[in-house]
Amino acid sequence: MSENTQTPNPPLWLAVLATAMAGGMGWGIRGQYGHETGAMIAGVLVSLVLVFLFCPNNRSIHVVRAAALGTIAMGFGGSMTYGQTVGLTHDSPLIGNWAAFRWGMLGLAIKGGVWIGFAGLFLGIGLGGKRYRPFEMFLLMLGMLMAVVFGWWLFNTPHDPDNQRLPFFYFSDHWQWEPGATLKHRPEIWGGLLTALVSGILYAALAKGDRLARNLALWGMLGGALGLPLGQALQASNAWNPGM
Structure with a gap:
């Protein structure tokens, strides 16, 4: 965004509430589509809420560009498999298995941090006032x-x-958690996305001096790392305590 544009200061409660409502609705809709396309639905709603709240006086092209970057970046996380990671915390055969529960929650924290961190990074690139030329973005x-x-x-x-060879940090279901069960072992990509996210943050922070992109990425990682496990804790609690 322009360095000379006055930044509004909406109430924090309004920003949190409106963003949560937009993200919650988008996440519900995404279930009908799944993967990258579905994730972008939540991305566009959250990005539009944020730019309309904090950048109402900016030129429309700046607002649209920032929202588009946030939307596309949210789609990156849709390439990660996480259904079986969720399953480790509440699938019927694993109820009472605290080791599986903890491992699943750790996986959700990592995947959630990567997912929302990407959205924060690219939204910050769109809003931060630093110019990224097309060829620079390509590189x-x-x-x-x-x-x-x-x-x-x-x-x-x-x-x-x-041949029973899987990564050490594997957050989907496998024979250790359910011996003898017929399982479809999902290939994971979170490590690649995490490395890419870190490289993007380093470039924005060190090469461009883009503090907003860096800060939004780091806050996004924290929010995703807390939000996905906390949200799943509610669902897992219902599965573990069906009588409550």
Whole structure:
């Protein structure tokens, strides 16, 4: 955004409430579509609420660009599998298994942090007032894509369930949690996205001096790391205590 544009200061409760309502509605809708496309529905609603609250006086092209970046970035997280990670915390065969519960919650914290961190980073790039030229963005995306490949190799391989070879940090269901069960072992990509996110934050903070992009990314990571496990805790509590 423009450095000279006066920034409104809406009440914190209004920003939190409106964003939560928009995100909750978008997340409900996304269930009908799933994956990247579904995640972008929540992304566009949350991004529009934020830019309308905090940037009502900016030019429409700036607002649209920021909302578009936040929307696309929210879609990145949709490439991560997390259904079985949720299942570790509340599937019937695992009720009472605290080790599976803790591992599932850890996985949700990591995936949630990566997911919302991406949205914060790109929304901040759109709002921060630092100019990112098209070719610069192309190179940034290319570098982050290379980081995805490296992070996937580092954290999410090997994936050879037929020979019982899975990554050490594997947050989907497998034979350790349900011996003898017929399972579809999901390949994971969170490590690649985490590496790409860190590289994007470092570029924005160090190369561009973009404090807003850095701060929104870090706050997004914190919010996602807390929000997904806390939300799932409510669902898991119902599964673990059906009589309550």
